[in-house]
Amino acid sequence: DADVTQTPRNRITKTGKRIMLECSQTKGHDRMYWYRQDPGLGLRLIYYSFDVKDINKGEISDGYSVSRQAQAKFSLSLESAIPNQTALYFCATARGAGVIEQFFGPGTRLTVL
């Protein structure tokens, strides 16, 4: 079984709809991250969490919110989806302090019509 899972893997929604992307991990890591990937722009950090009570904005947090329900679960919400939020979304995890390797989930492809 995969260590970092994301659901759904693909989602098509309409402008204005609320949508939640979920990430679960069995690695026992304390740190979790949400990124979005757009062609030609690489990965950009949306939110990150160092533990259940520590949530921080990344470089492109506008229009998004997150919830760290447990150490193993980190959800990303789009309260009112808009077409320019169409992208590939990745969850990642890491363990410990300092700059260390991040482990990525398989991604969720989101299309907002």
Added chain:
Amino acid sequence: AQSVTQPDIHITVSEGASLELRCNYSYGATPYLFWYVQSPGQGLQLLLKYFSGDTLVQGIKGFEAEFKRSQSSFNLRKPSVHWSDAAEYFCAVGASNFGNEKLTFGTGTRLTIIP
């Protein structure tokens, strides 16, 4: 703030040929550097990382990278590519200050392999 530049958007090489993907970084202190690979429809997998020590680091799948502080570079190399190496490759730099650990990614280089 740290930044990463991958100057090549797309590279095409013949199977069996050598490969070098370029990465330049900007960071005020000693950088932590990473190369990730993304195969079609997959997440990102770590190829190799540099934290300190030997400036030539070996990774998985026969890849290596060399850290050159004077050139602010961390180029990825492979002596002989295989068709399965076709993927997108991302260089990343990490901030080393405690409490602010994040990775900044480059825009990626897409690698195409021709027979």
